[in-house]
Amino acid sequence: MAETELERAEKRYAQAKARLQALRNREATRQRKLDTRRKVILGGALMDLAERDSGAAVMLERLIRNLSREQDRKAFADWGASDGGSSSDPDGST
Numbered sequence: 445m446a447e448t449e450l451e452r453a454e455k456r457y458a459q460a461k462a463r464l465q466a467l468r469n470r471e472a473t474r475q476r477k478l479d480t481r482r483k484v485i486l487g488g489a490l491m492d493l494a495e496r497d498s499g500a501a502v503m504l505e506r507l508i509r510n511l512s513r514e515q516d517r518k519a520f521a522d523w524g525a526s527d528g529g530s531s532s533d534p535d536g537s538t
Contacts, residue, residue, distance in 0.1 A: 491523075 447455075494501040508520045 490500065490504060494504040508517060511517045
């Protein structure tokens with residue numbers, strides 16, 4: 445039996461709908477990757493600043509203490525910004 449014009453149109457519609465969903469998914473993935481990249485860059489910049497600036501170190505330590513998940517806090521257990529900040533400014537004045 446030959447495919448009717450309506451069936452062909454429905455098939456094209458379904459294919460177009462699937463392509464649109466695939467594009468939406470790719471864009472969402474791209475946005476998530478960009479968001480993650482931004483967070484990594486800013487986190488690295490903040491950690492670097494905390495190594496050089498005692499005020500930034502205090503702020504970062506406060507942020508770490510206020511992390512809601514214990515496993516997230518554990519990731520910073522061996523990292524100490526105050527060590528780096530205090531060694532660059534032994535008298536504590538900034």
